[in-house]
Amino acid sequence: MGVRAEAFTFARTGAFVFAFYGALSFVGTFATVAFAFAGAGALAVGGNRAFALALAFAFAFARAFGAIAIVFVSACVAWDAMKGDKKYTFVQNLAVAFAAIGGTSFRGADLTDTNFKDARLKSTDLREAKLIRTCFHKTKLLDRVRPGASYLQHSQVRQLILTGQGQDTNFNRLDLRGINLKKALLTDASFIGTDLSEACLQDADLFRVKLVQTQLDNTDFTGATLTGAYIQDWNITRETNFHGVKCEYVYMRLPTKENPNPLRKPDNNAEVFVDGDFADFIQPIFDTLDLYHNQGVDPRAIAISFKQLAESNPDAELEIVAMEKRGEDKFLLRAKTSPNADKSELSAEYFSTYNQIKGLPEREIQLLLTEKNNQIRRLENMVMTALERPSFYAQNYQNQGDMNMSGDRNINTGGGNYNEHIGRDYVQGNKVNNMTNNPGGFSVGGSVGGNVSNVQGDNNRAVQGDNNQAVQGDGNQVGIDTQAPLTKDDIVKLLEQLEVLVLKAQLPEETKQEVSEDISAAKKATNKDEPKKNIALANLENVAQTLEKTNKTVDAGQKLWSQAKPIITKIAGWLGAAAGSYLLKL
Known part of the structure; x- marks a missing residue:
């Protein structure tokens, strides 16, 4: 029954196209014959009746023969139009409109979340219908519906929603708002500048998909795979759903010849997002x-x-x-x-x-x-x-x-x-x-x-007061006269002395490197024409906290801490640490 119904629908639609072109051919032929005999009559009046009749019959025969050719061409056009040839879109639309007379009409209806799976949409009118997450998977005769301005007007989109197969296909700049692509295979597909707002992409395979400048308001990515996706300038909103998304890495930029770096995230190629991290990474703050x-x-x-x-x-x-x-x-x-x-x-x-x-x-x-x-x-x-x-x-x-x-x-x-x-x-x-x-x-x-x-780091700052004063140590010798006013050069030497103590201590290499970097940053900030005391002070505080922590966890750290404290307090005083601050309470 399904095959016969489909054949009948195609025949009916094709008949309209054939009749349309045939009618044009008949009208043209009749007009030509009439013109020929009219011309012959005029010649006959002139006195050459035999020649006139011969000319009329010859001209009419030639035109009739041409009409047969036109009828044949119209049949070919009808066939190509019904197969979806873009050259005959206008003819196909007329044919589908003719065939849809008396068919099911959903014109202007709200078909949100409607499931047409495996249904036979024979000559159905879907113009102006609201097609949000509407399921057309494996629907029959979908190319015979009246789609209006919806995404169903595109043959490649109809093929996608019918089969769920859209690998390596270009859907750039199409209006696919509300399309249902649940569980679709879209590896390497391109949606550059496409409107996918309110679309259902649940459990879809979007590996290496291009979502550059894609509109994704209220799009549902639940359970989808987004590994390797290009997401440059995509437009997501608070309503975009990334629950359960599977994604190991993404690219922030679509590479070009001029700028081939795709800006992978995470930056380290050896790292990937673990389950749940991508949603935290990507969800923006809107308020x-x-x-x-x-x-x-x-x-x-x-x-x-x-x-x-x-x-x-x-x-x-x-x-x-x-x-x-x-x-x-x-x-x-x-x-x-x-x-x-x-x-x-x-x-x-x-x-x-x-x-x-x-x-x-x-x-x-x-x-x-x-x-x-x-x-x-x-x-x-x-x-x-x-x-x-x-x-x-x-x-x-x-x-x-x-x-x-x-x-x-x-x-x-x-x-x-x-x-x-x-x-x-x-x-x-x-x-x-x-x-x-x-x-x-x-x-x-x-x-x-x-x-x-x-x-x-070497650029962190803490603004403290500007009350520079020498601070007495706790009795340990630090190599500089504690009574003399300290200069910038004295502070740099103290920082160098502190660094030597750290590097000689039996500390974990990671701790040494961390403290050494902070000391280097403090020296760099201090040794400027106009010392940036706030930066140096922030890094010095890092040094103190790390060494104090080491004092409690590493045996060698206890001796180091007792030697480092007087140096740190001297430096802190010159840098203008506020009274009662952590550094001046050591």
Whole structure:
């Protein structure tokens, strides 16, 4: 019955095409014959009746013979049109419209989540129907429906949803909104600039698929494989579902001859995302307040202004999620907010405070810093680090008890901005157990609370006071007269002496390298024409914390710590460590 019905439908549709072209041929032939005899009559009136009749019959015969040829051609056109030849799309559309008369009509209907699997859609009208996640898998006679402007108008798309096979196929810049590609095989397929919003891609194989500039609002990737996908400038939203996605790595850029680097993530080719990591890595933060500073960036004013904003607007639930240097002297501070927060009002209030503080004399600023100096200085430290190292991002920063500054993820890809979360390090007490700033980027795991106390790298900053003073040691000789005022050269020598002590100690090589890098960064910051004491101080604090920890875990660390403390306190005093700070309490 199915074969006979399909044959009947094709015959009916083909008959229309044949009749259409045949009618044109008949009209043309009749007109020609009439014209011929009219011409013959005119000649006959002129007196040459025999010649006129002969000419008329000859002309009519020739035209009739041509009509037969046209009829034959019309049959060929009918056949090609019904096979989907693009040259005869207009003819096919007319034929399908004719065949659909009296057929099932879903015109304008909402067919969201409707399952037509294995159904026979004989001459069905689907114009203006809402086809969201509608299943057409293995549907019969799908090429005989009236698709309107939907994705069903494309023959390659119909083939895809019928078979689920779309490997290495180009679907660029098509409107495939709402298409159901559940469990489809789409390896190496290209969807550049394609609209896949509201599409169902559950359990689809998207290995090495190109999703460059693809629209993916409310797209369902549940259980899909995205390993090796190219995701440059794709447009995902808070509604895009990545639950259970299987992905070992992705490429942030589509390589070109001019720029062949695809920017693999994770960066290390030997590393892959474990289950669940990709969703954390890629899911962006949308409810953010972007505070863009475009001139005269003042880290201390930023720290004070943001803290005041957070305290004045507790319902906004402000959480710092990213810091970024833009260009030479511009800075972006991004904070997550509650969904109902008025970002316009928050921004106006912040910059009003910021501009006022920038105009205050130093004495009044110091008064503002008195009450909660440590919290503001920590935030100022992070801002200055971000300015010094563009690849530095604040992540999971939280001031316990005063203002909530915890985030989920931050990303800097080098070529573009991105939200990323990598790592599983944890926080104990009020110290960050692992925060790394290196030439390759910024990586933080876990939550950050209280004092940011372990920041590694050569560009981290902490702004401290400028009360330089020599600090007496605990009796240990450190090679420099403790009573004489210390100079920059003295501090550099002390740092070198500290480095020698560390390298000679029986410590794990990893610890030696870590401490040595921090000391080198402190020396570099100190040994400038205008010493950057804040940077040196931050790195010195890293050194002290690492050595103090080693003192409790490694036997050789106890002797080293007793020798290092007086050196560290001397250096800290010259660098302007605040009274009562960690370094001056050693």
